[in-house]
Amino acid sequence: MENKAVVFINQFFGQIGGEEAADHEPIIKDGAAGAAQALDAHFEGEIVKTIISGDNYVASNQEEASERIIDLLEGVEFDIIFAGPAFQAGRYGQACGTVGKAVKEKFDVPAVSSMHEENPGVDLYKKHMYIFPGGDVAARMQEDAEKMARFGNKLLQEEGPFLQEEEGFFKRGKRHQYFLPDETPAADRAIEMLLKKLNDEEYTSELPIPELDTVDISPAIENLSEAEIALVTSGGIVPVENPDQIQSASATRWGKYDISGLDRLGNRDMDAYRTIHAGYDPAAADKDPNRVVPVDAMRHFEKEGRIGKLHDYFYSTVGTGTTEGEAARMGQEIAEDMKNNGVEAVILTAT
């Protein structure tokens, strides 16, 4: 069966207008329209539809534009979405990213684009789709489109996975283990790297340190005696029956547990609370869960009037082996719940 592609291009490359048409709403055309023909020349299959939209419209109305384009594609059979090439055009790059990501997620097809390295769309969307480094101006159209089409062919015809260093798309932040074809053991790689480093020769670290995603510390609470404070732990304290089935390692779930009216958490022997965390010795936490989730101390401060109120629920998950991605998602979900329930500050207890 022949592979089918959909192409997204902006108003200019879709030949419906220049800057004045930048707010044009999305339309769909049969086959390879406008600049989509540059992809058609190298794509081994059929370009079934071309979506054309004002790039400013998409970049400024991302959600609405995505929905409109998804609606246009309902019922269309296709295996891949190409967006662009977008060169150094910032709005166009963002539009390609928005459409590529939305269509990929909705229809579960790969998305491929091309942008100049300084296009802001690269940093915004490289994690969500394959973006190839492209030229800064449209004179590079043929070359950039060919790269996209050829990689699209590969995605549809070969099993993968596709090594970034071989294919050349911008790093997507997806690191997976890989068996070296020449089977060089780690001991050899380490000593060879060390000798190069000692001799001031070039070497390549196998784990380049990524830029850190740090979070600014919030300003201090002005009036602590009126603040509602919640306890959150990655130490795995849960009711003994673990009602939310939070995993003991590599957690993807979190729970919140009602402590209103409790002066302190009961322990495992009392069939009250325990830890399910598999990354530290559970003995002390099982004996007194308050040492991980300090309800007793917080009640003390509450009575003293040092804090306004201890939140009626504490929040819990397991930190061991839990990936940063899952932790960030759970953190966002927990923060959302807190915001909806009047929590002003959080004490996060680690283990």
Add this chain to the structure above:
Amino acid sequence: MLKTKSAEKGVGFLQLELENFYVEEIEFGDRTAFKDGVLTIDKEEALSVVREDDKITDADIRIVEPGDEVRLVPVKEAIEPRYREGGGPVFPGVTGPLMQAGDGRTKALKNTSVLVVGKHWGGFQDGLIDMAGEGAKYTFFSRLKNVVLVADTNEEFEKREQQKKNKALRWAGMRLAEYLGRAVKDEKPDEVEKFDLPPVADRVCDMEELPGVVLVMQPQSQMEEDGYNDLSYGWDTNRMLPTFMHPNEILDGAMISGSFMPCSSKWSTYDFQNFQLIRRLYEEHGETLNFLGIIMSNLNVSMEEKERSAQFVAQIASSLGAQGAVVAEEGYGNPDADYIACLVALEDAGIDTVGVSNEATGRDGGSQPLVSLDPKADALVSTGNVSELIELPPMDTVIGELESLARDGLSGGWADDEELGPSVREDGSIIMENNSMFCGDGISGWSTKTVKEF
């Protein structure tokens, strides 16, 4: 004996001869013996050695070879069978009284290991080995002819615990390895390897031109309670500060593996006995570098302990005159903080440093690879991603209990998952995280894996 200045004054140094016997075939027979590459095992006698500890309630010995359609789980330990000339313990301070390891002659059965498998119960730290098929590429031990001890114990206190000390089983494995080692007590080896690294201050002149290099080992030592951590001459590595060791000591039984940490990140006792980074540094010694020795550090719980160890390591390395260092971490997650702290302390001391460890980038590959990061850690070897998903077909035979992967909280297994279902399926096929591949990330230097961008 090498001539050194200190030797002239009557000061000796550790000189190890490993006498190797290559095992080509293993079979059961009337008498335990080694002849012409064939290791014959008197099963009943071997099992009586296993049962010397009355905590062992049930035991059997099986032989598995590369290509056998066999899955082993829960695997707790791997040990190379050896005999120490003179009859001393192969693991001083553990299987017998304290004595100096790394000096003298030790006979080793090569191409084989004793694998210890729980008959039923597994835990967080235990792993899986496939001897054939796709799964065989994930563990070094799939390449060996293995003597498998599969046994159960009456250690009721930890039967249902996720963290197990596995003491009776691990010690039974060491007894069995020593028993098998005695088979070559009076035999002539196929090969003799000499390991004789002279005193640091006493190296011949041309050595002074070569950069001094230390290997920093960070064995797993993060459990506060006795019984889980790696041991150095029987001493809990949680309760030590970084110290200077001769590489021969590690190659000759001074260190044994513990029973903590997701399995792919672990160093088995076999890994210590054959530590690839040490062997590689020995090869380079006198050629491209001057191998100064081992700084045995550890992995800690509190931040201050982590920093203290890093400070000790950098001080010992610089006092020894090291210009280069390799740091190897037995673990991931929290101990990444110890790993990075150590790399940074060495770099800050002006020592060119390379790190060896694995990563945890998540099943989708999108997570931060190490818990702690620092731009000074600019030369890292990566040996695998602990959370990579691995799906494997059923095997004809399971030694141990397959259900343990799902039931007992193995770090790479689960009872159920919304998307993936249970780790162990009805037809015997499995889906797991790399985490539970037995010592699968080969951080001691075996790993032919790395981690790349996709």
